[in-house]
Amino acid sequence: MNTDEKYEARISSMRDFTYDWQPENYDDPSKPILKISKSSLVNSFGWCPKKYEFAYIQRLPQDQTEAMRKGTILHNSREAFFDEFDIKKAESMNNSEVLEYCTSLMPVDEYFDISLTVAAFEAQRFIEARSEGRVEEYLPVINERQFDCEITIPKNLSNKYPLERDYVVRLQGIIDRVFIENGKLIPFEYKTGGWKESKQSSMRQEMAFYQLMIENAPIEVLEKHGLTADMKVSHWGWYYPVANHITVEPVKKASMTALMNNIAKLIHAYEKKEFEAKFWRKTCSEYCSYYGICPAAEEDSWL
Numbered sequence: 001m002n003t004d005e006k007y008e009a010r011i012s013s014m015r016d017f018t019y020d021w022q023p024e025n026y027d028d029p030s031k032p033i034l035k036i037s038k039s040s041l042v043n044s045f046g047w048c049p050k051k052y053e054f055a056y057i058q059r060l061p062q063d064q065t066e067a068m069r070k071g072t073i074l075h076n077s078r079e080a081f082f083d084e085f086d087i088k089k090a091e092s093m094n095n096s097e098v099l100e101y102c103t104s105l106m107p108v109d110e111y112f113d114i115s116l117t118v119a120a121f122e123a124q125r126f127i128e129a130r131s132e133g134r135v136e137e138y139l140p141v142i143n144e145r146q147f148d149c150e151i152t153i154p155k156n157l158s159n160k161y162p163l164e165r166d167y168v169v170r171l172q173g174i175i176d177r178v179f180i181e182n183g184k185l186i187p188f189e190y191k192t193g194g195w196k197e198s199k200q201s202s203m204r205q206e207m208a209f210y211q212l213m214i215e216n217a218p219i220e221v222l223e224k225h226g227l228t229a230d231m232k233v234s235h236w237g238w239y240y241p242v243a244n245h246i247t248v249e250p251v252k253k254a255s256m257t258a259l260m261n262n263i264a265k266l267i268h269a270y271e272k273k274e275f276e277a278k279f280w281r282k283t284c285s286e287y288c289s290y291y292g293i294c295p296a297a298e299e300d301s302w303l
Helices: 003-013 038-045 049-057 066-084 087-091 095-104 112-131 197-216 219-224 253-272 281-287 295-302
Strands: 033-036 142-153 167-181 184-190 235-240 245-250
Touching (some): 003 219, 038 253, 066 142, 066 184, 095 112, 142 219, 142 253
Parallel strands (some): 033 167
Antiparallel strands (some): 167 184, 235 245
């Protein structure tokens, strides 16, 4: 079999998976196991378990916000940029021409001002890579690719959220970008909102989720994406062009520990069938599509 065929066969061999998971059916091989994604775990359950229940288990519709639309458009344009960037063409350009070239690869739309910032960032990054003789590391080895893996969550993983048994769960997600530097992998996340320091903890958990998927992916998944089993994640980073903010740092063991504890907390909520609401009146009323049906919001209105 070729690489694609091996990949499809390996994915097909994994158990079915779902967000609408029933722990009591775990021993039945015909029943799906729990699906966990970065967005469901970190961005939804981590923010509010009740919102997670509404969105992922009950699958209630959410409002399509301007921020969501903006994120989709800008993520698509960034993916296209790396697909189209021609290193051989750029190597012969002077610095001003590199900037012009990067700008020419950006779509002219309502977010062009953000794209200009990204173009300047990428031009400078290429110029530095060229001057240091490492243009081969400029393009990401992973550019918006899906990863899948199954991992075992031990029942005693978390003292605070003990589980009834060990569980195998399915991790799935699309990784924005992964770069290679000195043989080490660097996952890199692109964010289209504003930056503030309070986001640092959740960003580290998002990056830890990428690390967890990469380092537990079957060999067939790694080979499909041009990686090998001996490649390890040494650093991670994120880029917020609206705030002109960039972070690159060594991986944090504490962030991986926090991520694993949150996985245990998520499974514990399924076991108990209890998804608590975290309620902040101003934030929830402005940003949560489920504010009108949230029991915590209703209780607050009675006070």
